[in-house]
Amino acid sequence: MLNTVDVGLMANHLDAHKSIIKRLELYLNNAKNQQLIHTLEQQIGIMKNQ
Secondary structure, three states: OOOHHHHHHHHHHHHHHHHHHHHHHHHHHHOOOHHHHHHHHHHHHHHHOO
């Protein structure tokens, strides 16, 4: 069972991920380099699964 503090930290962490994911998606929409696109897609996928 998680402590209340741990649950609060997790909630804050997920909010931080959402804002970072939005920024990465913005970069992805403007990226031209295929290697960068691939890296951004991987990072977004990893962060959405956490």
